[in-house]
Each structure stands twice: as structure tokens, then as C-alpha cells.
Amino acid sequence: MNYVVAVLANRIQAEAAYSALLEKGIPDNQIDVLGSGYKSADEYKLIDPNQQAKRGLKGSFYWLVLFGFVAGYVFNSLTGIEILPTVGTVGNHITGGLLGAIAGALGAYFVGGSVGLTKGSEDALPYRNRLNEGKYLIIVKSTEELTHRATHVLRQFEPENIQAYTEPISASAYVGCI
Known part of the structure; x- marks a missing residue:
């Protein structure tokens, strides 16, 4: 066509x-x-570029948060960094995972949203x-x-x-x- x-x-x-x-x-x-x-x-x-940005954000958000949590957990368990001395070893691993998940969410917001604005419009x-x-x-x-x-x-x-x-x-x- x-x-x-x-x-x-x-x-x-x-x-x-x-x-x-x-x-x-x-x-x-x-x-x-x-x-x-x-x-x-x-x-x-x-195509509305704002809708594309939302799709890009939503599509990458779940994967990057999950990957960030796993990466943060593994990184903390390998390095043994004590983030909060009162929560113990497993608590520090989980805290590292939560910090990794936050980093993944920020990456999804900035990268996924901006790619959605430019791609397809x-x-x-x-x-x-x-x-x-x-x-x-x-x-x-x-x-x-x-x-x-x-x-x-x-x-x-x-x-x-x-x-x-x-x-x-x-x-x-x-x-x-x-």
C-alpha cells in the first residue's frame, strides 16, 4: 500500500x-x-509519542526491576558489604536487592520512556x-x-x-x- x-x-x-x-x-x-x-x-x-513512551516504560519496567533485585542481591552476597549492621547477613542481601530494584526502576523510567518517545513516532x-x-x-x-x-x-x-x-x-x- x-x-x-x-x-x-x-x-x-x-x-x-x-x-x-x-x-x-x-x-x-x-x-x-x-x-x-x-x-x-x-x-x-x-502514533502518539506519549503512548509509545508509556508502552516502552511498561515493557521494560518489570524486567529491569526483577533483574535489578537479583543483581543487587547477588552483588551484596558476593562482596559481603554490610549496608545495615542491625539486620544481619540475609537482611543486607535483601537490602542490596531492593537497592538494585530501585536502580532498575529508574533505568526503566529514563531509558524505556525516552526510547518510547523516539521509536515509532x-x-x-x-x-x-x-x-x-x-x-x-x-x-x-x-x-x-x-x-x-x-x-x-x-x-x-x-x-x-x-x-x-x-x-x-x-x-x-x-x-x-x-
Whole structure:
């Protein structure tokens, strides 16, 4: 599947571009308009970087806390460092494990959250920002021939930005070919 995304300055341009695309034979079910009064970024499932950050944090949190506890426990048992003299040997091992778990939680928060913010958002954040500025997006998803035709039509409206994308073929598509 091929995509063309054009950023238009106002609603009048967006509606004119939509009408021109229809006149050139592009089916209306392959054209989406995003902006005020039309679909929102969430309805179109444009990736929200904050949600990606939460997923990254949640995915790494449990493993890093568990690993941190085990690493802290083992480190304390190997070195014999006395953290709290009143709790005894096993208590110090558990305290070392708890300190390791805290370190793992902090690592998950800073690394998992920041990776989630950057991974997967790519062009979605600039498009979300433009929608928040009151601009409109015209998205055409179709065959290569129709997206080339759509690109030609959209250039007539002098969009702020026009970008073409090709969706990669999934592994399940290869399975069907075998």
C-alpha cells in the first residue's frame, strides 16, 4: 500500500484538494482528511509519542526491576558489604536487592520512556503538531499509480509539505506466497 500525505494551510484548500482528487478518479474511500471538522489524529490512529513512551516504560519496567533485585542481591552476597549492621547477613542481601530494584526502576523510567518517545513516532509528531496549529492533512492510500496521480493533483494546491510513503510488506504476506 502506498500513501501520500499533504499538509494544507486551511480548510478551503483541503476541501478544494479533496474535490479535485475525486474529479481525477480517486475513490473517496481512499482519501482521508484530517483537521478541524474532519478526522482527528487519534481517529486516524496517528502514533502518539506519549503512548509509545508509556508502552516502552511498561515493557521494560518489570524486567529491569526483577533483574535489578537479583543483581543487587547477588552483588551484596558476593562482596559481603554490610549496608545495615542491625539486620544481619540475609537482611543486607535483601537490602542490596531492593537497592538494585530501585536502580532498575529508574533505568526503566529514563531509558524505556525516552526510547518510547523516539521509536515509532518518526513523522507522526510533526503531523500532529501541524494539526494542532490548525492545518489540514490530506492522506491518499492506494496503488502506486493512483498515489502518483494524487501527488500531481495535490501539488497544484501548493501544500506546505507533501510526502510519499510505502508500507513494508509484512511477514504474513510472504507466508501466503509460499
